[in-house]
Amino acid sequence: MILAITGCASIDPSKFPDKSVSHHVDYQHGSILDNFLEQPDTYPDDYSGFYPLEKGHDALLTRLALIESAQTTLDVQYYIYRNDETSQLISWRLYEAAERGVRVRLLLDDMQKRSDKGMAYINAHPNIEVRLFNPHQYRTMRGLAFLSDFDRLNRRMHNKSLTADNVATIVGGRNIGNEYFSFESSVEFGDFDVLLHGNTVTQVSEQFDKYWNSDYSVPMEWIIPDSEAVSSQDVEQWLEESQIEAKFSQGQYNFKTLPLYTQLQESDLHLFWGPAVLYYDRPEKIAGKGSQLIDDLSELLEQTQHSLVLISPYFVPTESGTQVLVEAAKSGKDVTIITNSLASNDVFAVHGWYAKYRQDLVEGGVDLWEVKATADVDNKWSMTGSSRSSLHAKAMMLDERKLFVGSMNLDPRSADLNTEMAVVIDQPEYVKRSLEQLPKQLKLKAYQVKVEDNDIVWVDHKTGETLTSEPDASIWRRMGAWFSGILPIEDQL
Template identity: 60%
Template sequence: MIKKLLLSFFAILVVCVAIAFSYQPSYGEGHSPKAEQYHAGYQSNTVLSNYFSKPDGVPDAFSGFFPLETGHDALLTRLAMIESAEHSLDLQYYIFSNDETSQLIVWRLYEAAERGVKVRLLIDDMQSRKDSDIAYLDGHPNIHVRLFNPHQFRALRMLSWVTDSKRLNRRMHNKSMTADGVVSVVGGRNIGNEYFSFRSNVEFGDFDVLLNGPVVDDTAAQFDLYWNSEHSVPMSWIQKSKRVPNAEDVARWRQDSRIEHKFTSDEYNFATLPLYKKIKDNQIALNWGPARLLFDLPGKVDDGDSLLITGLAEVIESADTSMILISPYFVPTEAGTRALIQASMSGKRIVVLTNSLASNDVFAVHGWYAKYRQALVEGGVELWEMKAHTDLGHYWSMTGSSRSSLHAKVMMLDRKKLFVGSMNMDPRSARLNTEMAVMFDIPRYVANAQDTFLDGLRVSAYQVQMEGEEIRWIDHDNQRFFDTEPDAGFLLRTGAWLSGLLPIESWL
């Protein structure tokens, strides 16, 4: 009896796999052609346009930015943009979770849509949200949701990967948000508690910039390219909701979730944040200078060509004296390692900060990075690894987080150029995922930021050095050193080492 059941199950499985391999998704069948949509440009005489104005003497071609160094400031800024928007909101994210901070943002987007703001939400299809929930949000007449590079099997996503892994392994990693064509936020943060310092076991040290000026129009145009791409599929083609968001549903959800209380209690009260007062008193001072937006085209998921890498390579090669590289997932490859060592040998100061094994949330990445560690240090590269337990300097408490993890993607060149974006220094960002970043040339700001960063390294990170033939981790703050990966147990160290033996570097 058991044998017959197993044979029947195997036969069904074979049929399902055969069907899956022969199935090609075509979400557009039975639907009207996808309408191309474009941003309406800078909206003058709005709350946001009146709030941000270029100081006298600043050239028209300059753009301004405000650094969002902490999670709570990044969340507050996004909420302020949503609540101030009068015409349009465009959001583009790799991950858009379904936790408290994500729900708070969705609620504010709904309220914006209710007052007539046109909301476009483009999210990569690596989501934990249910299709029914996304379709419900998409049901609002002023909210339009599209999924980038979606799985063909919605209930059995693993089957999609079995049959179409080459396509699905290429994701949209871009992160941007633009309001009324006046301001944008670009950087490393996705939407979720761990990115905003709120009730998470892992707290990410991340970095965003609030943008104003011509670079905002470039960010909006970049969004349009992705929104109108053949890889972006309207949610209504995948699943259409039978219900439309309404005030009664929202009121009931607000009561059940107690969402307001969660962000007005003593521990998480927005009104206690220094940035809240600055926003309220119109005291946000931007840093102004030449800016350039770098981004991959959506077609990178087809051909792997990276315009961002090309542009970034030109910038890096032009560096004369120094390069500070901050990347949570750092897999330099043989070619990248040679380039960094060559730059160091030529007299340039090269400083790299990445995650330690204990602070890295993907131990396989660490396993491959570790293969290049000794060569980098011996080649003169100053290498640092983030501590797993460190104060990230948030105004809100560490919220019970058991582990801190670096997530910022930043470069500082020659004490004058600042690069902030979504791109990690690894093969995945270079060849598989689409990425975006903004580059500013502001010597005064960058020089101060670099000095602050270098001073903080001795507290928040271990310096990796060689002691004879062996690697040693130096904790300058506590005057200690380690001969093995700090704060990492035997199983974690073994898992990372084994990962370094697998032929997976190009996927990391």
Template identity: 35%
Template sequence: MPVLLLLLLVLLNGCSSALPVQPSYTLPADGTVLSSHIARQAELHAKGLSGVRLLPNSTDAFTARAELARQAQSSLDLQYYIVQDGLSTRTLLKEVLAAADRGVRVRILLDDTTADGQDTLIATLAAHPNISVRLFNPLHLGRMNGVTRSLGRFLNLSQQHRRMHNKLWMADGKVGIVGGRNIGDEYFDAEPQLNFTDLDLLTVGPVAKDLAGSFDEYWNSALSLPIKTFVWTLPSRRDLAQRRRALDRSLVDAQAADPELYQRLTHYQRTPQLLNWLDDLIWVPAIAMWDAPAKVLASDMPGPELLLATRLSQEIEAVQHELMLVSAYFVPTQRGADYLAERAESGVSIQLLTNSLEATDVPAVHGGYAPYRHELLASGVKLYELRRQPEQKVAFSLTGDSESSLHTKAAIMDRQKVFIGSFNFDPRSMLWNTEVGVLVDSKVLAERVRQLTLEGMSPALSYDVRLERDETGEERLVWWTERDGKRYRLYHEPGGVWRRFNAWIARTVGLERML
């Protein structure tokens, strides 16, 4: 039985019930720049292949989104779990508004988590005649303030536990960005205190068309409700104009406060990159995968036909030689750990890169992972845990340039196939949240992601977790790493007291199936 389905079964056993910005390029008479470039490239490749490009660098990932908004001529479809305020978000918002000004239909689908206390602000955006906003699986009770929202969640914990974790940015239904990044400064190396290590994929062709179809499926779901449903008085166009003036002032202030960051984020306005990237795609077989929106309606375990995990597990089961997993949050459960151990003992090379306790942004999740390390290591699975990187900038493009936490979700299978998306290898992604991703069949792309992963596993960036015998002969965990070019090992898990406490609580009270 495939590994992810095995995990689902074991979890089931344990569960209870402004002025418009003008386009940078001159549009051809016969269509948009995007359409003409994509059509021209597609003609050079076999029918049915899709064009893809990795976006491991945070600035490139931001630039791709901004330029797609700037180049869109018919539609922009944006689907996100989290949208955080910040310079990067405001810059993207200005481009989205400019697209709407020139007649682009903009649809924004947000998980209800993002709407906490922001209903009126979000509804103001929807006051634009070309912008529609919907919330997925929204809380209906107590949206007035923090206290009432908490009470509403308490009264409906089952619904609140199920979220739309998808991340998708689509332009004209032809070009899409899928991966692990939400919208916020920490995802684009614009937050000085924290930068998430992440990975996106730029897509065109059949796979992008399918991703656009996945957006439509969510947008048309009965679980997606217009933002106007949740405000007493609808904001007017005058309200929107006032907000846009405030947005423009904030961008001017940001330029004065941090000109270096502002210049980096807006470099695309002076030196566009998107068309070059579209001319340099890898054209390969690719499959879009996503959970059905109805997944969140299941009272217990969702049916296999609703799950991205069902298809992905078949690919993992087919691995014969090497499996590399990159997951910000890795909670295998006992059945999953047993499966990985069995595959490793049978000769499959299995390597995992996840967060160390000191680097994770959710220490409680570490409590669902840590108990399985001994068993996995003893069977031959290799474990690497990303270190906290507060002191120096690093060249590794899969990580950020400041204190970083791993947020990437990827799997490389037999150096031939690679999966990139929003899916973590944990019960939450498998059972509770909805997810989206792309499976690419390409030795070239798989090797690129593999090399990025190996760089992330290097001693300068990650702990190499091993089992070693102490003076009494007992096996214990040690963390090998490198500092100033010298290798050394730690005998106690790196991480502060508060992080240890959070992980301990998760283990003690049995939160594993909820993580």
């Protein structure tokens, strides 16, 4: 073990000078995005406009539109950033932005294993900086790093944002990868994020700066110093070999066939406007300093008077949270919870612990729904190649007027371990419209969980059936969830 440890490549900050500090730019007046998303004079300064990105292809196209329109800066912050087709497409566009003089800051959580050499190669570009948040100290033996420093490495940056010129940003639940953008994948996530313009954009930029300049953010040159820079010849060769542009300009995945593409081309993008604020955790949360977002959210929930719709793919309410939800329902508030079924949940251990609270929630008056693994995610880019669907959106609708959307799940991990962010917008028009559509969508795409004869049952309103065991889940998956539910791991989920 000693020989293994001493043979590992590791990070020692003491060997490097202080890292550079940088900050977001001021709002870029007169820029392409400013002209496209100009805020009407009738709205005050504390308003934000948002465009809902409910479909995967629209979410990818909008990210590309921001990147290609940026003239000064791009700040990109993600938990997962894969190396598949959609990720490569975004990376190529970021490189092109850097080539035309845009400063690109790329901040990635280090839970996902990536190529250090590849990131150093990109980082060496004069207009691109890459930093890893809370990185593994042993780069070639990450498992050993995790075992030797579990408490630190178990805490991750789960924030997700992409901001251009401090004029527009995208915030929500999507990571960067095929399954988040309705491109070929064995599982397709039903996800949600929003394009934002207005007061919350600077708030997103300010939170990015806090993470970027924090002690937990490590420059790639500390990990691999003196890397050569990626060259235009390398990129041209890669483009020819990968044919990445062709994959999104012809056939089923042609951007030009999307209605949003036409709207963007014709400057016909309708934003919903309302008072808005960004909630976010401080980077110090990974050192156990508490959650600012949870404090703000608790105050928001206490102000809720009539109705609450909670959408969370990973839902572990805990005993105390279950009690709060039941008390809210018994006090006369309409409480609806939408989460994954066992078959649609990609982390069955989460389901094992959530299942402990189902009966108490339903008997306490909570309206509980579980999304089907066979649900159609309703994308123009169809479910081709996807064997199942899974809810991944993280949102709330409060009192038929407020929308909460961000990276946060309703589970102990989001509350206590990971850093999170979310925007809250007071916009009754959009929320009421969404709530009017919700009952029909739930009856088609989810099971209603009820209690009959003291047992949980699943009502399929589409077929009229009532099921008495976890729908669409194999015996092995049921056994795995059950076994996870008896392990003492709730605070890690």
